[in-house]
Amino acid sequence: MLDKKVKVKAIRELGADNYLLTVNTPEQARLVRPGQFVMLKCVEDLAENPLLRRPFTIFDIHRSSRSGKPAGLDLLIKDVGVGTRKLVQTRPGQLLDCLGPQGHGFQVAAEMRNRVQLAYLVAGGVGIAPLFLLAQSLLTHGIRPVLFYGGASAADLVLRENFERLGIECVYTTEDGSFGERALVTQPLAQYIRSYRGKNIRMYGCGPWGMMKAVHLLSIENDIQCEVSLEARMGCSLGACLGCVVQTRDSRGEEQYLRVCQDGPVMNSRLINWNTVPL
Ligand SMILES: Cc1cc2nc3c(=O)[nH]c(=O)nc-3n(C[C@H](O)[C@H](O)[C@H](O)COP(=O)(O)OP(=O)(O)OC[C@H]3O[C@@H](n4cnc5c(N)ncnc54)[C@H](O)[C@@H]3O)c2cc1C
Ligand code: FES
Incomplete structure (x- = not known):
């Protein structure tokens, strides 16, 4: 997992309050596995609200048109609140703090x-x-x-x-x-x-x-x-604040809480207690 200042390359409106944000970050793009996410600061100025970064899944790896090598990340952003509203108003050339890729992705193994x-x-x-x-x-x-x-x-x-x-x-x-x-x-x-x-x-x-x-x-x-x-409200994304927990059952059927940021966001659906909606 890397903590980088990434440059906004492009932002494209897709309709219904959705946007495709492309950021330049070859080092992070090279590490991505399907289902992982990044924590993105939604504004350039670190002191500006919202102070906490927001989680966004990596939709695709943006590749260099010349070499075909990973050059950045494509993120699908739905404008739903304070942070995403500011994020979709960023312009090419602006710098954003980006932590990731992180989280437990999908199991797609050769076997x-x-x-x-x-x-x-x-x-x-x-x-x-x-x-x-x-x-x-x-x-x-x-x-x-x-x-x-x-x-x-x-x-x-x-x-x-x-x-x-x-x-x-x-x-x-x-x-x-x-x-x-x-x-x-x-x-x-x-x-x-x-x-x-x-x-x-x-x-x-x-x-x-x-x-x-x-x-x-x-x-x-x-x-x-x-x-x-899974989605959950995230604070630290590092497993410390427990703000993102989801209720699950372990192999003996006993209740346990797992952190969406570290144990997920991808989980086997059988682990989850579907009667308890995360906050
Ligand atoms: C692992 C993960 C991956 C995600 N991937 C994407 C993605 O690819 N694209 C995308 O558009 N969004 C994604 N989200 C949701 C996104 O993080 C939230 O929409 C965002 O944090 C809202 O920030 P805000 O400041 O705009 O909203 P706020 O002003 O903080 O809240 C506005 C509204 O959004 C709701 N909300 C806030 N955070 C979440 C959340 N994490 N899940 C559900 N509802 C929330 C609040 O309850 C409130 O009703 C993901 C969330 C997680 C946990
Ligand atoms: S967001 Fe802090 S433990 Fe998951």
Whole structure:
């Protein structure tokens, strides 16, 4: 994990209060694994509010157009509050403090290749952020990803063309029916699971708590391993403040609290007590 001052390269508006922020930081870009995040100070002046950095998943590695080598990070930012509002107003050339990459990412190991052929990636809204690097990594390991991407309306399904360019199957849902099927994202997911006869399958989810809980329940009903990428309010991101804990059960079924910043953000969905929503 590195602590760097990174230069804003570009910021692109995607609609529905979403932005794609690209920062130059080759050293950090070289270290990234799918599912990891960075802690970013949202303003250039260290004394300006908000003082605490905010966590953002690494959507993609930005590569140099000349050499193809990792040059920076692409971050999907949804403007929801004080910090993200200031962050999306930054301009190219500004410097921001960036700590990372950090956190426990998805398990995509070479040994999965023989056991897993198909992966269902399930995203709700900005929960799409960790799934792009994951999709690329699965393809590299010979595993076929299928994306299920849901939002309230068409405008929420940002960056879907990035997944389409990978040539993978994408299934879209919206609550208002403005794009894809008018449904919750777990509805086509359940149909796909029912119609697939093989056993060598994995599921990955990121989005609102209720959506991830529904994905988890489908994984249990169908005996499929499932990883989810969790969100929690973060203070230190270093495991010290315990501000980001989530209630889980250990292998003996006993209650324990894990830190999303250090033990996650990606966890096996079976560990989590889905009846206790993190603060
Ligand atoms: C591991 C991790 C990865 C994340 N990745 C992304 C990402 O790729 N893109 C993205 O846009 N956001 C991501 N988030 C959420 C992002 O960190 C928050 O939206 C951000 O911290 C809000 O800061 P703010 O100052 O704008 O909001 P504040 O003014 O502090 O709060 C505004 C509102 O946002 C809610 N909020 C604040 N922090 C969080 C949080 N961590 N999770 C859920 N709700 C929150 C508050 O409850 C409040 O309602 C991630 C969070 C975590 C923990
Ligand atoms: S944010 Fe402080 S322990 Fe996780």
